[in-house]
Amino acid sequence: MSRLIVISNRVSVPKAAGAAGAQGGLAVALNSALRENRGIWFGWSGQETEEFTGHLDMQRNDGVTTATIDLEPQDIEEYYNGYANRTLWPLFHYRIDLTEYDRNFGEGYERVNRRFADSVRPLIDQDDLIWVHDYHLLPLGSMLRTQGVKNRMGLFLHTPWPPTRLLVSLPFHERLVESMLAYDVIGFQTEEWLGSFLHYLEKEMGLEISEDGCVQYQGRRIVAQAFPIGIDFAEFTQGAQSEEAQDAHDKLKASVRGRKILIGVDRLDYSKGLGERFESFSRFLADNPELASKAVLLQIAPPSRGDVASYQQIREDLERKTGHINGAHADVAFVPIRYVNRGYPRRQLAGFYRAADVGLVTPLRDGMNLVAKEYVAAQNEEDPGVLILSQFAGAALQMEDALLVNPHSLEDVSETIKRALAMPLEERRARHDKLLDSVRSEDVVHWREQFVRALHGTHCDAI
Numbered sequence: 001m002s003r004l005i006v007i008s009n010r011v012s013v014p015k016a017a018g019a020a021g022a023q024g025g026l027a028v029a030l031n032s033a034l035r036e037n038r039g040i041w042f043g044w045s046g047q048e049t050e051e052f053t054g055h056l057d058m059q060r061n062d063g064v065t066t067a068t069i070d071l072e073p074q075d076i077e078e079y080y081n082g083y084a085n086r087t088l089w090p091l092f093h094y095r096i097d098l099t100e101y102d103r104n105f106g107e108g109y110e111r112v113n114r115r116f117a118d119s120v121r122p123l124i125d126q127d128d129l130i131w132v133h134d135y136h137l138l139p140l141g142s143m144l145r146t147q148g149v150k151n152r153m154g155l156f157l158h159t160p161w162p163p164t165r166l167l168v169s170l171p172f173h174e175r176l177v178e179s180m181l182a183y184d185v186i187g188f189q190t191e192e193w194l195g196s197f198l199h200y201l202e203k204e205m206g207l208e209i210s211e212d213g214c215v216q217y218q219g220r221r222i223v224a225q226a227f228p229i230g231i232d233f234a235e236f237t238q239g240a241q242s243e244e245a246q247d248a249h250d251k252l253k254a255s256v257r258g259r260k261i262l263i264g265v266d267r268l269d270y271s272k273g274l275g276e277r278f279e280s281f282s283r284f285l286a287d288n289p290e291l292a293s294k295a296v297l298l299q300i301a302p303p304s305r306g307d308v309a310s311y312q313q314i315r316e317d318l319e320r321k322t323g324h325i326n327g328a329h330a331d332v333a334f335v336p337i338r339y340v341n342r343g344y345p346r347r348q349l350a351g352f353y354r355a356a357d358v359g360l361v362t363p364l365r366d367g368m369n370l371v372a373k374e375y376v377a378a379q380n381e382e383d384p385g386v387l388i389l390s391q392f393a394g395a396a397l398q399m400e401d402a403l404l405v406n407p408h409s410l411e412d413v414s415e416t417i418k419r420a421l422a423m424p425l426e427e428r429r430a431r432h433d434k435l436l437d438s439v440r441s442e443d444v445v446h447w448r449e450q451f452v453r454a455l456h457g458t459h460c461d462a463i
């Protein structure tokens, strides 16, 4: 078995991640992928250094070897807060209104990608498979190729890929996409994002694509495919049986005194549709006064990317909205929205999910959304809750037995909340059985195996 070198922006070692609570879906998935494989996870430590030295901090933690570098404040500002999260993230989530273009961001992005390439290069052996993750590192593969790396290299994008007509608003978009063609495999979460990428290659670069996603470029063969990510089902369901999960479940249940619970768990990100979700819940309370004191929305929203203005803005908006809605609908013994700005370890989350009658997952745009899958995995099969899921989450393509909604429509979400709360046990079980089957079979192990197989592969040899 070839060794895997996994490269992502941030390396989140299991212990630290557990302590911090909120680590994001990518970290959760990579931890479990690497625990099984002998291999190295390389990336940014999350720490600042005054002057970049390229020093590698190697550690072994809970079965995972990590190699990290520290970055300079200017790197973090221009690459992570800048090009990654002020330019590419909003653009890839169709938020051209929030997308900022700044030449310094672009330069910082290239500089840090080069620093990644220089630092990881000495760790790479001849037969290693190299697996790069996400929008932070799109040009890394081409920089490694320039340094003579001949290994098989794959890129997996965890976010959506935008339609061509949006992408072309990015200065130097051709250069960015062309650099991605240095990888042998380019993976997306869904067929939809894959289709947008292939459309760009055809329309903007005039490339021909075979029916099974193979492209020939500068004498190399590249395959682009969809590999929907899943959760670590075995680990998650084991955690859901723990005492910690049971305690969290019991405490939450006791605190609502018989009321129905709706739960949302999301990084505090504008892509997650939290403002629209709160408005929809408020509409539900206003339209259904007989139910208004019988349901509570628990929203867990750990802060994310707090140095970026659009994230500060969403935080302020939500604080205002929560105050307004609670002011309008609360009474002396009851508050309809419990809004919590902290992260929880996943065992506790599992208990919260299980206690909740409805999982409310309504992003405006989301690469996948692992919370939707965790909610399903945590349910009591005899008496499961109902998943309400945005049609714009990547997960919706695999989870058609959820109640799919348009998160922009307050009426749709409000009426669907009413339907979910009234859903008969038989229908809940039938829907949950099918959802559980797919969450169990299309798990993170399946995702990793599919991607690694493609990375080994000879899929495009015929063209």
Ligand SMILES: O=P(O)(O)OC[C@H]1O[C@H](O[C@H]2O[C@H](CO)[C@@H](O)[C@H](O)[C@H]2O)[C@H](O)[C@@H](O)[C@@H]1O
Pocket: 010, 023, 024, 025, 026, 027, 029, 134, 158, 159, 229, 304, 305, 366, 367, 368, 369, 370
């Ligand atoms: O590292 P951060 O800036 O704190 O952000 C956390 C992660 O957010 C994004 O996650 C995506 O990956 C998930 C797993 O594939 C997917 O389910 C979700 O839809 C995506 O939003 C980001 O893509 C990661 O790089 C970040 O680590």
Ligand SMILES: O=c1ccn([C@@H]2O[C@H](COP(=O)(O)OP(=O)(O)O)[C@@H](O)[C@H]2O)c(=O)[nH]1
Pocket: 021, 022, 023, 024, 025, 026, 028, 265, 266, 267, 300, 302, 342, 343, 344, 345, 346, 349, 368, 369, 370, 371, 372, 374
């Ligand atoms: O308080 C929290 C909130 C979230 N998460 C985890 O963070 C991940 C979020 O992944 P998702 O794909 O839903 O969204 P992302 O944050 O990656 O965009 C899930 O595994 C959650 O269990 C967590 O551990 N603690």
